[in-house]
Amino acid sequence: MNGRSLLVMVAVLLGSIQWVAAADxxxxxxxxxxxxxxxxxxxxxxxxxxxxxxxxxxxxxxxxxxxxxDPDLEARYWLAREYFEETAEGLFDLALWCQVNKLDDERDEHLNAVLEINPNHAESRKLLGYVRRGREWVLQEEAADTNNVQGPKEANLAVEVSRRAQDGREKFEHLRRQQETLRKQQELNKTVVRLVSWLDSKNADQVQQARAELAEIRDPLAIGPLTKAMGKTAAVDRLVLLDAIGRIPAPEATYAVAIASVVDQSSTVRTRALDLLKDRSDQEDRYLPLIEQALRSEKVGLIYNGAEALTELGKKRSMPLLIGSLMTPTRTVYRTEGFVTTYTEWVPGIKLVDVWPGGTFIPLSCPG
Known part of the structure; x- marks a missing residue:
């Protein structure tokens, strides 16, 4: 499809349009x-x-x-993650932003990230319920003897100590759940690596077994390794992996499918991804911003893949951005198949580390 034909299709879709962006x-x-x-x-x-x-x-x-x-708190959160630097002070600022917006789990995550950089960051320690004991930071213990006669000050102190101890137990439980999630993630990583290798096997039974096991996967923790594997496999196998992602009933799967719709080298895979997105039309607020980011790229392949995706999906709200990307004089208006090379070459503004921190997929809290 050349630039002129694509603009004609855009003009047909264009109606009364209002610009929408995720921002305050x-x-x-x-x-x-x-x-x-x-x-x-x-x-x-x-x-x-x-x-x-x-x-x-x-x-x-x-x-x-x-x-x-912006009513979409998740969109505001990801914008905040883009803006604050990954330094101790930047992460502490991000934690304070999360605290004001009542994102308690995210706040604690970023406070702990501060401590990984600077274990003696006093403000982070205090917000996490630590107190200074000599040269060490420790979680406050419960009141020692509730049978002792206590005056008002001692009683108030005991209540505060008990509250902080409860906070400490809750944080410990939160960390325990995180460790369990990471353990499951490691197991799924190994499973996906094994199944992907079997897809490329000359043994027909192994190929059939791999396809059968992939068809049964429903755990959102598999989305990360499945998507990363798509950057290393042939188009016929990427279709199998894409369908496996599409079966997972999680909003993060929608992000992964949207990624495939613009970065995959194969038009067959991109078309299949768009078919899956059409079945998730109720989640367009999750995938449209990602596809729209492709139009802001300096890469011709990303621009035209994004343009074709938006045209195929018929999303009027994105048409002004689409027209602007195609008519900017500095753009080269021709199609280059395969210009986008890998799944780690993300659409600008959406980083692998944001969705899968440290290469490990952790489910995010998404609205709705």
């Missing part, structure tokens, strides 16, 4: 709008702190007509 909006008096991420924990009565691609800027509240927070 600050509407100023006079009508001008600023878009970015509200840095909640650093905003105050005097100014709103707004983070954009160009950095953080204060907006005086006296100049603001209203503030519109």
């Amino acid at each position: 909006t600050v509407v100023l008096r006079g009508g001008k709008s600023l878009r970015g991420l509200i840095v909640d924990h650093r905003s105050d009565e005097l100014a709103i702190k707004l983070r954009t691609d160009h950095g953080e800027m204060p907006v005086l509240r006296s100049t603001v007509e209203r503030v519109e927070l």
Whole structure:
């Protein structure tokens, strides 16, 4: 499909369109709008702190007509992850942002990440319920003897100690569940590696067994290794892996299918991915932003794969971005099959580490 034909298809789909983007909006008096991420924990009565691609800027509240927070908290969270650096202070800022937005598990995750970089980060330790004992940080223990006669101060202290001890137990249980998840993940990684090798076997029984086992997988923890394996297999095997991902009833599977719809070298695989996305039309808010990011790429293959995907899906809301990407003079308007080479060459703005931290897939809390 050449650029002219694609634009004709876009024009047919184009109707009344309103631009949609995942961001907070600050509407100023006079009508001008600023878009970015509200840095909640650093905003105050005097100014709103707004983070954009160009950095953080204060907006005086006296100049603001209203503030519109993106209702999709997950989208705001991922935008925050993009903005804050992976340093001790950056991760601590991200944890404070999560705390204000009542993302408690994510807050603790980032606080623990701070401690991996700086074990003596006092603010992170305190927020996680640690107290200083000599040179060590320890979780506060329960009150020693509840039978002792206690005055008001001692009673209040005992309540606080008990609360912190309970918090410590809950955090320990959270870490235990994380360890169990990682153990299951490692087992699934090995299983996927084995099944992928069997798909390429000259033994017909092994190939059949691999296809049968892949068809039974429903655990979301398999999405990560399955998607990564698609970067190393032939197109015929990628179709099998893609269908395995498509059977998993999890929102993260939708992300993985969307990735295949724009980065796979095979038009057959991309078409199959689009068919799977059509069956997930109720989740377009999850996959459309990823496909739209392809249009912002400097790679011709990504631009045209994304354009074909949006045209095939018939998503009107994306048409302004689509037209802009095809008509920008600096773009080369021809098709290069196979220009996108691997599944680790992600659409800009969506990183492998964001969805599968450290190469390990951990289910995210998704809205709806």
